[in-house]
Amino acid sequence: MDKQDDLTPTLSLQVHPAGNAHELAQQLARHVARRLREAITVRGHGVLAVSGGKSPVAMFEQLQRQPVEWARVSVLLVDERCVPHDHPDSNTALVRKHLLQGPVASARFVPFFDHLPPTLSDSALDALAESANHRLAALPWPMDLAVLGMGEDGHTASIFPRTPGLARALHGSGPVTWQRPPATAHARLTLTLPALLATRELALSITGANKLAVYQQARLGVDESLPVSLVLHQHLTPLSVWLA
């Protein structure tokens, strides 16, 4: 069931309500796979950015079943927690465990970093973000599709509200910047809003009643206290929203 959301001020916003989280995962995985196949047909390769956290796991596992020439696909994260890759909160660990399995293991995964500096001072995070920018520069830009999630505070990627580094994340020139959100355990690296909006297409996945209420609030208008609203109310990038 697809429908055009007639409240939208975006250039192109499609809303896809699903019956439950499992159906959402299946439908979104099919959509991602279709876009990657199209990209491979037209350009010979596909670039997919994915979110971390808990919500994407079911979609990742569905994606493994989709027919895609994974050796022609590059995968990156939209954000990462500044923890070692073997830490339970690592988004890289999540992607390795739940997405880069079976046929998807032949995709090229580009993490933001391999190792962390011994201390995460502001200058060390500046250097880490700069190094991530160099790594990502090796990818064929623009990205074909970025699949976003959203936290209950309205953050998307690691663009958190009420955070000192928010201006960098909203207006930064490099694709990657860092945040130290007061409400989270770890500093973050994140793609900036301009980098996300430079993607050929965005998909936003929202599950659960609490997140749905935040989404409805963000739909009302641009509000920096709900950063996801800046993705919803923009005219640059086609966006699909997947709701369950």
Ligand SMILES: O=C1O[C@H](COP(=O)(O)O)[C@@H](O)[C@H](O)[C@H]1O
């Ligand atoms: O911290 C993060 O939060 C959001 C939402 O995570 P979820 O666990 O509620 O699904 C996620 O989109 C982001 O990538 C992640 O690092």
